[in-house]
Amino acid sequence: xxxxxxxxxxxxxxxxxxxxxxxxxxxxxxxxxxxxxxxxxxxxxxxxxxxxxxxxxxxxxxxxxxxxxxxxxxxxxxxxxxxxxxxxxxxxxxxxxxxxxxxxxxxxxxxxxxxxxxxxxxxxx
Amino acid sequence: xxxxxxxxxxxxxxxxxxxxxxxxxxxxxxxxxxxxxxxxxxxxxxxxxxxxxxxxxxxxxxxxxxxxxxxxxxxxxxxxxxxxxxxxxxxxxxxxxxxxxxxxxxxxxxxxxxxxxxxxxxxxxxxxxxxxxxxxxxxxxxxxxxxxxxxxxxxxxxxxxxxxxxxxxxxxxxxxxxxxxxxxxxxxxxxxxxxxxxxxxxxxxxxxxxxxxxxxxxxxxxxxxxxxxxxxxxxxxxxxxxxxxxxxxxxxxxxxxxxxxxxxxxxxxxxxxxxxxxxxxxxxxxxxxxxxxxxxxxxxxxxxxxxxxxxxxxxxxxxxxxxxxxxxxxxxxxxxxxxxxxxxxxxxxxxxxxxxxxxxxxxxxxxxxxxxxxxxxxxxxxxxxxxxxxxxxxxxxxxxxxxxxxxxxxxxxxxxxxxxxxxxxxxxxxxxxxxxxxxxxxxxxxxxxxxxxxxxxxxxxxxxxxxxxxxxxxxxxxxxxxxxxxxxxxxxxxxxxxxxxxxxxxxxxxxxxxxxxxxxxxxxxxxxxxxxxxxxxxxxxxxxxxxxxxxxxxxxxxxxx
Numbered sequence: 313x314x315x316x317x318x319x320x321x322x323x324x325x326x327x328x329x330x331x332x333x334x335x336x337x338x339x340x341x342x343x344x345x346x347x348x349x350x351x352x353x354x355x356x357x358x359x360x361x362x363x364x365x366x367x368x369x370x371x372x373x374x375x376x377x378x379x380x381x382x383x384x385x386x387x388x389x390x391x392x393x394x395x396x397x398x399x400x401x402x403x404x405x406x407x408x409x410x411x412x413x414x415x416x417x418x419x420x421x422x423x424x425x426x427x428x429x430x431x432x433x434x435x436x437x
Numbered sequence: 438x439x440x441x442x443x444x445x446x447x448x449x450x451x452x453x454x455x456x457x458x459x460x461x462x463x464x465x466x467x468x469x470x471x472x473x474x475x476x477x478x479x480x481x482x483x484x485x486x487x488x489x490x491x492x493x494x495x496x497x498x499x500x501x502x503x504x505x506x507x508x509x510x511x512x513x514x515x516x517x518x519x520x521x522x523x524x525x526x527x528x529x530x531x532x533x534x535x536x537x538x539x540x541x542x543x544x545x546x547x548x549x550x551x552x553x554x555x556x557x558x559x560x561x562x563x564x565x566x567x568x569x570x571x572x573x574x575x576x577x578x579x580x581x582x583x584x585x586x587x588x589x590x591x592x593x594x595x596x597x598x599x600x601x602x603x604x605x606x607x608x609x610x611x612x613x614x615x616x617x618x619x620x621x622x623x624x625x626x627x628x629x630x631x632x633x634x635x636x637x638x639x640x641x642x643x644x645x646x647x648x649x650x651x652x653x654x655x656x657x658x659x660x661x662x663x664x665x666x667x668x669x670x671x672x673x674x675x676x677x678x679x680x681x682x683x684x685x686x687x688x689x690x691x692x693x694x695x696x697x698x699x700x701x702x703x704x705x706x707x708x709x710x711x712x713x714x715x716x717x718x719x720x721x722x723x724x725x726x727x728x729x730x731x732x733x734x735x736x737x738x739x740x741x742x743x744x745x746x747x748x749x750x751x752x753x754x755x756x757x758x759x760x761x762x763x764x765x766x767x768x769x770x771x772x773x774x775x776x777x778x779x780x781x782x783x784x785x786x787x788x789x790x791x792x793x794x795x796x797x798x799x800x801x802x803x804x805x806x807x808x809x810x811x812x813x814x815x816x817x818x819x820x821x822x823x824x825x826x827x828x829x830x831x832x833x834x835x836x837x838x839x840x841x842x843x844x845x846x847x848x849x850x851x852x853x854x855x856x857x858x859x860x861x862x863x864x865x866x867x868x869x870x871x872x873x874x875x876x877x878x879x880x881x882x883x884x885x886x887x888x889x890x891x892x893x894x895x896x897x898x899x900x901x902x903x904x905x906x907x908x909x910x911x912x913x914x915x916x917x918x919x920x921x922x923x924x925x926x927x928x929x930x931x932x933x934x935x936x937x938x939x940x941x942x943x944x945x946x947x948x949x950x951x952x953x954x955x956x957x958x959x960x961x962x963x964x965x966x967x968x969x970x971x972x973x974x975x976x977x978x979x980x981x982x983x984x985x986x987x988x989x990x991x992x993x994x995x996x997x998x
Contacts, residue, residue, distance in 0.1 A: 331775075333447050335522055336497065336636050337487035339464045341763040342451045342519040348770045349777040350967065352960040356452050356760035357737070359777040360962065373568065376963055378705045385707025395571075 368414075369399035369421050370429070372436070391437030397421055397429050438547065442535065443526040444744050446643075446755035448519070453616070453759045455650030455735065456516030458509040463500045467769065477896060479809055481505060481767045485634055487520060489644070493588030493622035497629075497636035507766070514762050516647045520621070521755050523555075523641040523742055540744075541639040542623050552623075554745045555585030557643060559618045561593055561738030561757065566606060566730075570698040574603035577732070579615050588622040590646070595736070597694075604697045606732070607653075611692040615736045616648045616759065643740060647759045654686035654731040655695035661685050661729065685729055693730060700730030735759045765813050771806035771956070776970040785975045788983040800980045801898050803973055807956070808892040816884040816957065817874045823951030823958030823966070824849055824872040836933045836946045843952040847871050850884060850953040858953055859911070860891050888957075906988050909981045916978075917941075917954035919971040941968070 331344070340346050347356040360374035372392040378385065399405050399421040405414055420426065456462070464486040470478050482502050487495040508514055523540040538544065545551055560580040567576030579593035594612035597605035607613050621642040628636045660682055705726045737758040744751045788796040827845045843849065843856040850858050851868045861868075865883040868875050874883050895901045905912055921940030932946045941948035943965065951958050951966045959967040968974060 330445070330447060330449055334466070335448055335451075335520055336485050336634070337464050337495070337520045338448070338451065339462060339517060339766075340466050340481070341454065341766055342517060343448070344450065344452075344775040344778065345773045346763070346769060347452050347760065347774040349772045349774045350961045350970070351772075352962050352964050356758050357774055358962060359774065359781065362781070378707055379964070380705055381707045382705050385705065389707050 364395075365398075365402070368404040369397060369402050369417055370394055371396050371398050375435075386433070388437055389433065389435055391435050394429060394434040394436070397426050399426070438549075439527040439529050441525050441548065441744075441746055441751065442528050444540065444742065444751045444753040445524050445526070446521045446740065446742065446753050447524050448521065448755065450756040450758070451519040451521065451645075452517070453519055453645050453647035453757060454517035454762050455647050455759060456514040456762060457649035457651075458513040458515035460509060460515055461518040461646065462507065462515040463505060465505050465766070467767070476893075479767060479769065479805060485630055485636060487636070489619075489621070492624070493619070494624045494638060495621055495642070496638070499630040514650075516649075517763070518644055518646045519757070521643045521645070521740055521757075523643075523753060525744075539637065539640045541637060541641070542625060543639065548746065550744070550746065552585035552641075555641065556743045556745075557583040557585070557618075557620055558741040558743075559583070559591070559593065559643075559645075559738065559757075560741075561615050561736040561759075562595065563613075563615065563732060563734070563736045566697075566699040566702075566732060570702055572603065572698045574599035575606045575697055575699045577607040577613055579612070581618065583618070583620050585620065585641075588620055590617045590619040592617045593736075604694050606694055606697045606699055606730075608692070608694060613653050613732065613734055614648050615734055617646045618740070619644050619646070641742075643742075645740070645757050648734040650734065650762070651690055652686050652731055652733050653690045653693055654729055655693045655700055656691045657695060658686045658691060658693075658729040658731050659684070659688075686731060693732065695730060697730065699728055699732075702728040704728070735761070765809075768809035768813050769806045771803055771810050772967070772970055772973070776973060780970045780972050783972060785972060786979065788976070788979045793983065796976060796980050796983075797898075797902075799973075800977055801901060803969070803977065804892075804895045804901050808889075808896045810956075811889055811892045814885070814959075815882060816888050817876070817882045819958040820850060820874070820884060821872045823960075827950045828872075830946065830950060834932065834946045839935050839947050842936070842947065843954060845947070845950040845952050849951070850957065854953060856914070856953070859915075861887055864890055902984065905981050906984050909985045912981060913978060915955050916974060917952075917956070917966060917968040919968040919974045920948075920965075922971070940971075 349359070358374075364371050364373065366372070371394070373395050375390060375393045377388075377390045399418060405418055405421075407418065409415065421429075454462075464484050465481045466484045467479050468482050470476070470480045483500040483505050485497050486500055487497055489495055506515070524537055525540050525544070526535060526537050528535050545554070558580065560578065562576055562578035564576035564578075567573055569575075574597050577595040577597045579595035581591040581593060583591055593615040595607060595615045596609040596612045597607045599605040621644055623639045623641055626638045628638060630636070662682055703726055737756065740755045740757055742753045744753075786792065786796060824845075824847060827849075831845070838844075838855070841855075844854045847870045848854050850861060851870055852862050853870055861884070864887040866875065866877070866880065868883060876882065880886070895904060918936075918938065918940050921937070921942060925937075925940055926942050926944075930942055930944050932944060934945060936942070936945050936948045943949060943963070949965050956967055956969075961967040969977065
């Protein structure tokens with residue numbers, strides 16, 4: 313190795329052991345702390361996509377209104393857009409759950425509430 | 438024999454970066470420059486790099502530390518192609534402890550296994566158009582399966598699966614290459630290109646090679662007018678009138694199906710989801726804003742390894758994301774994907790004697806990164822953009838000025854700001870009350886130059902700590918608070934009401950307006966003014982409180998003595 317002054321390595325920030333390990337061969341800009349977060353427009357990843365199933369039985373997309381919508385565009389189409397009702401396979405809603413709130417939700421989703429939510433466009437904003 | 442509990446990849450998640458170059462970018466790391474003229478700034482320096490050789494294995498070497506080539510001879514950007522190492526967590530049957538170790542040829546042998554027990558699956562996709570249109574046939578995906586002993590590169594050729602009533606956006610006979618993946622040939626041997634940094638060549642590795650960074654489109658996505666400005670501001674000229682004509686998609690890439698919902702999608706209709714970036718690759722914001730039906734070759738996906746162990750199949754998964762090239766590799770973002778994830782997973786940090794050193798490292802790092810990002814930004818320009826956005830919002834909502842908060846109109850960051858900036862008057866000529874700064878010869882971008890100078894002082898740890906101790910209240914008001922979490926938010930706030938000083942609420946108009954607080958005029962993923970992450974913000978505030986409490990304690994001790 314050629315002579316060179318000592319350099320201070322920039323240490324990975326507070327991370328779990330597995331994320332802190334520097335894999336030989338990978339430049340630092342492959343790492344999460346070398347990628348832009350909370351960015352407009354997005355670059356590598358938009359972590360809002362990890363929060364699509366925060367409410368049992370419902371799947372959302374994080375959306376915003378177009379910057380310059382047509383006058384006839386529907387209003388308030390922003391925030392969280394309900395993209396589908398998914399109560400059959402949601403692990404938060406087991407059909408044999410003793411929880412009353414779970415059974416109530418399952419009843420609602422399989423009845424009129426679920427039917428209503430499955431039609432049209434719904435937003436939480 | 439110890440028992441395998443789990444297998445996993447390191448890194449668990451990695452970013453590949455597009456590049457048409459033939460040679461992958463050599464590895465490098467960030468370091469703090471200690472040269473006499475280095476001024477402690479962050480620099481990049483090469484580190485141990487793995488080169489693929491003819492038999493599919495890798496050899497480790499250290500490139501010239503002072504010369505990192507980002508482009509091939511012809512000028513093509515080199516792709517960033519990360520490796521994934523396969524590791525295992527084992528139970529030590531003798532001592533009852535658990536430990537983690539790389540999966541190597543010897544490891545497999547000790548466990549009575551071989552490469553025949555290993556299998557990889559890589560699935561990547563680009564679903565940007567799918568999400569916008571709500572039509573799954575507008576997404577395109579590739580999936581390959583690789584036997585543990587197959588070391589040839591596998592191209593990831595993506596197309597759109599579809600059903601009888603759908604039109605595939607990408608035909609199977611004209612797929613979009615999303616890169617390739619290769620199982621590295623593990624061979625016995627250890628390289629040590631740097632003393633103390635051994636690279637075991639027998640570790641089971643995968644390498645993901647990203648694609649070139651090309652755009653694809655239907656046959657009519659040929660040429661279009663470019664926009665001159667962000668549309669929608671008053672008095673903007675018609676968007677197609679003065680712009681240059683640009684090629685949307687190279688001729689050889691006009692291979693997509695023109696009869697899909699993506700070619701009919703209109704961003705401004707409000708009838709379909711509009712995730713960000715809302716207009717980055719649909720061609721141009723011209724005419725009726727109808728999409729050109731264009732797609733790029735970025736993707737994300739899952740890398741999976743399975744290991745058959747005594748009748749059981751263990752699975753390791755890692756996430757790969759292909760992003761754009763890093764246009765400023767030595768300038769680190771201050772708000773990273775890691776901060777996004779930490780905001781979700783970790784609780785807020787209260788600085789104490791026990792965690793002070795760790796907190797200090799993080800706070801110093803935030804300020805160093807802020808300086809590095811700052812050097813990439815034309816503050817004069819984004820100030821004009823942010824204040825124009827404010828003007829539009831103000832015209833729509835007509836909210837009164839909020840006393841005590843910085844100005845949101847053209848006074849912002851000038852000497853007439855309701856909360857005048859600290860150093861600006863000392864560093865630049867007086868600026869007009871205008872969204873435009875006063876650009877003169879030798880001082881073209883006054884705000885940009887001034888803010889860089891101010892931030893440069895704070896990359897020195899002693900300077901920074903001194904500043905935080907001396908002016909704690911000033912620094913606290915200088916930071917824009919992050920958005921609150923649900924439990925903090927009022928049930929039904931009045932959009933005109935004054936903001937909470939500790940957090941923002943997206944339903945309160947003033948909280949959506951730009952001002953000179955840090956980071957100034959930058960935008961977050963919702964097009965709102967950017968702040969530090971919630972965890973970063975509270976860390977800095979708590980760190981300042983701790984420094985102040987320590988200083989007061991020392992003063993008391995001195996007085997008592």
